[in-house]
């Protein structure tokens with residue numbers, strides 16, 4: 001199985017839309033509403049242009065299998081992570097690989113150390129495992145979510 005990550009392009013707009021609207025992905029998100037195409041395409045093209053955002057696609061043997069997005073929070077000085085796998089590629093711990101390959105790609109493009117953060121719903125055990133296996137630390141928890149943090153030197 002060959003695993004690689006690449007930057008998302010304009011051609012991935014529909015793929016990312018379909019992934020974002022998949023029921024398990026909406027359920028895992030903090031905004032669970034269905035996403036409309038026009039909202040998505042405006043949002044997506046802004047993200048691609050935004051120097052503080054990075055969207056990567058995980059490919060398994062050349063097939064798009066998942067996505068990880070990093071949004072730099074300037075005030076808090078960290079990169080916020082969102083990630084998902086295509087339903088066909090779940091159940092094989094590829095979420096762990098997606099985070100590790102994504103963080104490696106991001107950190108190699110940055111000077112100095114970076115901080116990455118993920119917020120995960122308490123019921124989302126698979127996502128929590130993926131952060132823990134990447135040595136993210138549980139920094140805090142609120143009523144419904146856990147905050148995972150890792151500093152990459």
Ligand SMILES: CC(C)(COP(=O)(O)OP(=O)(O)OC[C@H]1O[C@@H](n2cnc3c(N)ncnc32)[C@H](O)[C@@H]1OP(=O)(O)O)[C@@H](O)C(=O)NCCC(=O)NCCS
Nearest residue numbers: 024025028083084085090091092093094095125126127129
């Ligand atoms: C989160 C996501 C990427 C993880 O996918 P995955 O890597 O295929 O997850 P897996 O089913 O392989 O589970 C990962 C690990 O959690 C464990 N796990 C999963 N569900 C579990 C449960 N209910 N109880 C205990 N352990 C559980 C698995 O056994 C596995 O452990 P291992 O790596 O030690 O073998 C995927 O579920 C997804 O895309 N979900 C929808 C979007 C989402 O939730 N994104 C994250 C938002 S924070």
